Amino acid sequence: MGELVTDKHVKYILSVEKRKDDFESVVMEHLRMNGAYWGLTALDLMGKLDVVDVNEVVSWVMSCQHDSGGFGGNVGHDPHILYTLSAVQVLALFDKMDLIDADKVTNYIVGLQNEDGSFSGDMWGEVDTRFSYIAICCLSIIHRLDKINVEKAVKYIISCKNMDGGFGCTPGGESHAGQIFCCVGALALTGSLDLVNKDLLGWWLCERQVKSGGLNGRPEKLPDVCYSWWVLSSLIMIDRVHWISREKLIKFILDCQDKEKGGISDRPDDAVDVFHTYFGVAGLSLLEYPGLKPIDPAYALPVDVVNRIFFKK
Amino acid sequence: MASGSSEVEEEEQERVMLRDRPEWADVTPVPQDDGPCPVVPINYTEEFAEVMDYFRAVYLADERSPRALSLTAEAIHFNAGNYTVWHFRRLLLESLKVDLHKELEFIERIAAKNSKNYQIWHHRRRVAEKLGPDARNAELQFTKKVLSVDAKHYHAWSHRQWALQALGGWEDELDYCSELLEQDIFNNSAWNQRYFVITRSPFLGGLKAMRESEVLYTIQAIEAYPENESSWKYLRGLYKGETTSWVNDPQVSSICLKILSSKSNYLFALSTLLDLICHGYQPNQDFRDAIEALKIPDLDIQDLDIASMICSILEKIDPIRVNYWIWRKSRLPHVAQ
Numbered sequence: 001m002g003e004l005v006t007d008k009h010v011k012y013i014l015s016v017e018k019r020k021d022d023f024e025s026v027v028m029e030h031l032r033m034n035g036a037y038w039g040l041t042a043l044d045l046m047g048k049l050d051v052v053d054v055n056e057v058v059s060w061v062m063s064c065q066h067d068s069g070g071f072g073g074n075v076g077h078d079p080h081i082l083y084t085l086s087a088v089q090v091l092a093l094f095d096k097m098d099l100i101d102a103d104k105v106t107n108y109i110v111g112l113q114n115e116d117g118s119f120s121g122d123m124w125g126e127v128d129t130r131f132s133y134i135a136i137c138c139l140s141i142i143h144r145l146d147k148i149n150v151e152k153a154v155k156y157i158i159s160c161k162n163m164d165g166g167f168g169c170t171p172g173g174e175s176h177a178g179q180i181f182c183c184v185g186a187l188a189l190t191g192s193l194d195l196v197n198k199d200l201l202g203w204w205l206c207e208r209q210v211k212s213g214g215l216n217g218r219p220e221k222l223p224d225v226c227y228s229w230w231v232l233s234s235l236i237m238i239d240r241v242h243w244i245s246r247e248k249l250i251k252f253i254l255d256c257q258d259k260e261k262g263g264i265s266d267r268p269d270d271a272v273d274v275f276h277t278y279f280g281v282a283g284l285s286l287l288e289y290p291g292l293k294p295i296d297p298a299y300a301l302p303v304d305v306v307n308r309i310f311f312k313k
Numbered sequence: 314m315a316s317g318s319s320e321v322e323e324e325e326q327e328r329v330m331l332r333d334r335p336e337w338a339d340v341t342p343v344p345q346d347d348g349p350c351p352v353v354p355i356n357y358t359e360e361f362a363e364v365m366d367y368f369r370a371v372y373l374a375d376e377r378s379p380r381a382l383s384l385t386a387e388a389i390h391f392n393a394g395n396y397t398v399w400h401f402r403r404l405l406l407e408s409l410k411v412d413l414h415k416e417l418e419f420i421e422r423i424a425a426k427n428s429k430n431y432q433i434w435h436h437r438r439r440v441a442e443k444l445g446p447d448a449r450n451a452e453l454q455f456t457k458k459v460l461s462v463d464a465k466h467y468h469a470w471s472h473r474q475w476a477l478q479a480l481g482g483w484e485d486e487l488d489y490c491s492e493l494l495e496q497d498i499f500n501n502s503a504w505n506q507r508y509f510v511i512t513r514s515p516f517l518g519g520l521k522a523m524r525e526s527e528v529l530y531t532i533q534a535i536e537a538y539p540e541n542e543s544s545w546k547y548l549r550g551l552y553k554g555e556t557t558s559w560v561n562d563p564q565v566s567s568i569c570l571k572i573l574s575s576k577s578n579y580l581f582a583l584s585t586l587l588d589l590i591c592h593g594y595q596p597n598q599d600f601r602d603a604i605e606a607l608k609i610p611d612l613d614i615q616d617l618d619i620a621s622m623i624c625s626i627l628e629k630i631d632p633i634r635v636n637y638w639i640w641r642k643s644r645l646p647h648v649a650q
Contacts, residue, residue: 031394076345076369078397124400126435163508163550169467172474172513174505176467206634207542213633219501219542221465243637 002254004284005262006291009277010048012262013039016274032074033064037086038278044093044302045285045293054094061087062099069101069108070122080122081112081131085138092141092305102142109135110147117152128169129160133182137299140189141309154192157183165200177208177217181230188237188298202240205231213248214267224266225256225276228283233297236286246287253280328360331367336380342366343373361391372401377408386419393427399436406440416440417451421458428459434468438475445480452476457489464493465502474509483514491530498534504543508550524551532568540578545585560594573603580630587623587641620645 016039036057043049064072064087070079071087084105091097112120112135119131132153139145159171160183166175167183180201187193208215208231214223215231228249235241255268256276263272264280282300285292294303301309331337344366368388371381385402388395406416420437427433437455441448456473459466477483487510493503511523528551534544548568552559559565566589572582583604590596596619604622609629624642628635 074345077395078400080396122396124396124403124435124439126431162505163553164546168505169471170474172505172509173471174467174502203637206637209633211633218465220499243634243640245633248633 002257002259004254004281004289004291005257005259006046006048008259008262009257009264009281010043010046010051010262012258012272013043013274013277014051016263031083033061033071033083033086033090034073035274036061037089038274040090040093041295041301042274042278042281044305045281045295047291047293049093054096057090058094058096058099061090069104069106078122079108081109081119081134081138082121084108085134088138088141089299089301092301092309095305095308097142097309100142102144105142106139106144106147109139113148113153117149117154117156119153129157129167129179129186130169130182132157133186136186136189141299145190150190154187154190154195157186158195161196165197165202165204174218175204177205177215177227177230177234180205181234184234184237185298185300193238196238198238198240202235202238202243205235206240206243209244209249213245213250213252215244215249222267223252225253225264225283226266226279228253229279229286229300232283232286233300236297241286250284250287250289253283256280330360331363331384337367340367340370343369345369358391364388364391368398368401372397377405379409381405382409382411389423393423393430393433396432399432403436403439413440413444413448414451417444417448417455421455424455424459428463428466429468431468434472438472441476442479449476449480449482452480453482460493464497464500467502470502470506474506478513483510483516486510486514487517494534498538499541499543501543504547508547520551520553527551528562528564532564535568535581536571538578539572539575539582540580542581545581549585549588556592560589560592565589566594566596566600570599570603573600573607576607579607580627583623583627583630587620587627590620590623591646618645 040049040052040057043051060075061071063075064077064083066072066079068079070081071084072079073083077083088100088105091100109119112122112131114120114127118127118129119135120127121131135148136145136150136153139148157167160167160169160173160179162168162175164175167180168174168176169179173179184193184196184201187196207219208217208227210216210223212223214225215227216223217227217230232241232249235244253264256265256270257263257280258265258272261272263274264277265272266276281292282295285295286297288294295301296303296306299306331342342363345362364384364387368384371384382402382405385398385405388398389402392398405411406413417437417440420433420440424430424433424437437452441452444451452472453476456469456476459469460473463469477486487507490503490507490510493500494507497503511517511527512520517523528548531544531548531551535541535548538544548565549559552562565585569582569586569589572579573586586594586596586600601619604619604626607626609626621642624638624645627638627641631638
């Protein structure tokens, strides 16, 4: 088994947006804020955040904010809750929380909560448990969780719980590891994990590990490095991570590296991208791989950043 | 009236840059502002960049015109993931009173290339919502078409569940689930949909009314493929909130025994039996014989009670989750007296 080629991944992340005219750059344009979060968090976990110019990043992030308080995916793009969380997380990485007008961001998020407790992603109303997590995580980071109706928010999430112990995107939706992360994360951040059947959900989650050591997101699907984040962080939050094979999963993630040019892919020998590079590094961090900073499974930020937010205000 | 679909076809043949089209001569494009010293500068293809420059101009001027509608189609063609473009397109559909059935066709064409995109499905829902029950068949057909290519497509299932609840069409849904399960009995999405139908359809009377026939159906599925995680979970789900009926239903224990006696693909039969025992089920000698007959090599037959023996076997046959089974063993009510 190889090792994590940290220096190559750092180079890859820094180089990725310099490429021209390829498919990834076109589809990334509107979600550059997410890309920045993935890339920068991965750099921080590898201890290399200092290779980027803080002021450049921070001024760009701030220029994506709208009067409504929400952030767009790029300058001049409409605000969306997806990018608002990424923006707040990036500012937290750089210890620039003081630049956030917390009341404004709060107003934006509070306005997205629906009568049944669910959240819409933007003013046009797509509803999904992903947005419940994002709203709760974002407000928690800026110390304003009390400004939404937490009880209703939790009730909605619980209404998406299935008989297999997992969660879907809306009530009755199939259990999916990505949605489970969002629901378990939101419940963890609101102190409501007692509402989860941890043994049942833990069993479903650990059944996601397949022979190759990788994790899939649903039964009978292929393994994918991104689930080393979604499944693993959920298992940690419900205290059941020892139920899967750590060694096999580490091997799977390392096998997905491009050892020459850097970057991590979804499965061995596929093309790498920033998204999977982040999830691979974050997964390894959750598995306490040597040389990586620990990441918080609920906030999806390095533990030292979370500690700074809550203990050194 | 421009529906937006013809422009895309045009685009696929020979695309003319917007700056060379006379109908756009009066518009000054607004370039993307990447902010001061962009940290992740992205180089866009020239054509896409130009479309977005014109889009910004039209969007900022709030121009509700047929050419603006065509422009959104072009922008979507390049990148179907931009929330703002879709939003503006909906405003245009309304202002221009576009035939929304035509719009459904347009979405279908875009979805054919990019069906994993959240915005497309959201847009589809908003348009179908406007059409109301008129859209029922179109939505059921559309999702069926997507599912015929990828039967586990998460967005398609989610949309279909929404359509059933908002527009109706439950009548044939259980048959549709059976059809998909016949094609692939391991399709967890179809099992989930089946559960959705029996618990939520206004025509079937709910879980209790459906239990008897569903247990029979599921047991057949398990017999055919005992290694199927989904059918076992479904069987357990049929007794939701009624653990006692589950423990006491001879159909459940019998299928476990049957699979165990076959000595192949018995992992879930074994784990189900373990769950039953943990909830008070008393296995008879037949179960004991079946388990002893499994004769797992290197198994330490120190385990006197059947539950411990089951856990030991599971540790051997499911080594990747050995810690889970060790934990289960540690929690047994009477560990090896």
